[in-house]
Amino acid sequence: MTAAAQTSAKAPLTIDRVKEGDRIPELAVNVSATTVILGALASRDWRPMHHDRDFAINRNGTRDIFMNTPNLAAWFERYVTDWTGPLGRVGKMKFRMKDSIFPNDTMVFRGVVKSVSTDAAGCAWAEVHVSVSVGEKMCTDCIARVALPANATDNPWERRGNRWKP
Amino acid sequence: MGDDIPNEVKSWIDQVRYEENTEFPVEMGYVWTTCASVENGNPLFWDEQAAREITGGQIAPPTMLSVWFRPHLWVPGRTKQSQPLQLHFDLKEKLGLPEAVMTENTIEFHEPVRPGDRLRTRQILRSVSPLKETKLGMGRFWVIEVEYLNQKGEFVGKESYTGYGYRRAA
Numbered sequence: 001m002t003a004a005a006q007t008s009a010k011a012p013l014t015i016d017r018v019k020e021g022d023r024i025p026e027l028a029v030n031v032s033a034t035t036v037i038l039g040a041l042a043s044r045d046w047r048p049m050h051h052d053r054d055f056a057i058n059r060n061g062t063r064d065i066f067m068n069t070p071n072l073a074a075w076f077e078r079y080v081t082d083w084t085g086p087l088g089r090v091g092k093m094k095f096r097m098k099d100s101i102f103p104n105d106t107m108v109f110r111g112v113v114k115s116v117s118t119d120a121a122g123c124a125w126a127e128v129h130v131s132v133s134v135g136e137k138m139c140t141d142c143i144a145r146v147a148l149p150a151n152a153t154d155n156p157w158e159r160r161g162n163r164w165k166p
Numbered sequence: 167m168g169d170d171i172p173n174e175v176k177s178w179i180d181q182v183r184y185e186e187n188t189e190f191p192v193e194m195g196y197v198w199t200t201c202a203s204v205e206n207g208n209p210l211f212w213d214e215q216a217a218r219e220i221t222g223g224q225i226a227p228p229t230m231l232s233v234w235f236r237p238h239l240w241v242p243g244r245t246k247q248s249q250p251l252q253l254h255f256d257l258k259e260k261l262g263l264p265e266a267v268m269t270e271n272t273i274e275f276h277e278p279v280r281p282g283d284r285l286r287t288r289q290i291l292r293s294v295s296p297l298k299e300t301k302l303g304m305g306r307f308w309v310i311e312v313e314y315l316n317q318k319g320e321f322v323g324k325e326s327y328t329g330y331g332y333r334r335a336a
Contacts, residue, residue, distance in 0.1 A: 042196065043233050090228050092274045092275065097271070
């Protein structure tokens with residue numbers, strides 16, 4: 001369990017502790033070829049531009065192999081749930097892919113809470129804008145809608161059917 | 167390349183084009199490999215007791231939704247390589263657009279996906295744009311939705327992909 005998850009498990013992040021403009025702590029990750037290849041194969045993406053440097057350079061015209069989108073989605077999920085703890089339940093994610101991430105890049109995740117709301121079923125939501133950048137270059141941005149406990153006894157994972165409207 | 171969308175492609179809009187079962191049941195090995203790949207220590211995936219207390223049992227990370235329907239690279243007897251999101255490749259071929267990129271991806275998560283689940287997917291074309299010129303070349307945007315259901319018929323999620331198929335500028 002990460003330190004963030006341990007902390008959150010002890011004191012779950014409830015919606016009353018979140019407000020518009022809150023920033024999620026940055027996460028910086030040094031990307032290696034292993035990061036890219038492990039991520040591609042873990043997401044069952046066998047396409048060569050994610051593991052074959054010659055193919056990426058000569059066929060795709062990129063400078064190296066690059067991270068695949070499904071694994072990037074897994075990075076975004078990890079970033080958001082490190083912040084919320086295990087009771088946070090992601091309902092929706094929208095990605096816009098702008099640029100690629102390569103081995104030897106340092107990718108930095110940043111997030112800010114754009115809004116906080118409660119829907120008709122009483123589910124509490126935070127809309128978070130997350131981005132991953134390399135230096136000044138923003139590579140992918142993501143709007144995540146994540147359900148948080150409305151109070152100390154609420155658990156968004158217990159919501160089903162009409163009580164879950166992501 | 168005229169601006170007319172072929173009637174065959176028009177007839178695909180809002181129809182289920184492919185309905186497929188995943189090739190293997192959801193399993194924790196891939197869950198842990200995925201979590202390791204992004205250093206995700208969420209106890210929902212590593213601690214069975216925490217998963218039982220919070221989600222009623224073990225679950226897969228929601229963002230793994232599309233992982234479960236990517237075909238094996240090889241299976242005995244298969245002569246043609248199976249493509250994930252076949253509809254995307256059909257559109258490239260029928261519209262005569264040899265290159266394509268995904269520009270947007272939206273994923274909506276419903277019932278949690280659990281080990282042992284056998285998922286079913288449905289690929290549906292929602293729209294195809296008129297010809298548009300971008301920095302990549304001349305082409306069309308299209309929106310494909312993929313619906314995911316489990317073996318009980320419960321809706322587990324939906325993905326929407328915006329693709330841009332194009333012909334490189336000369």
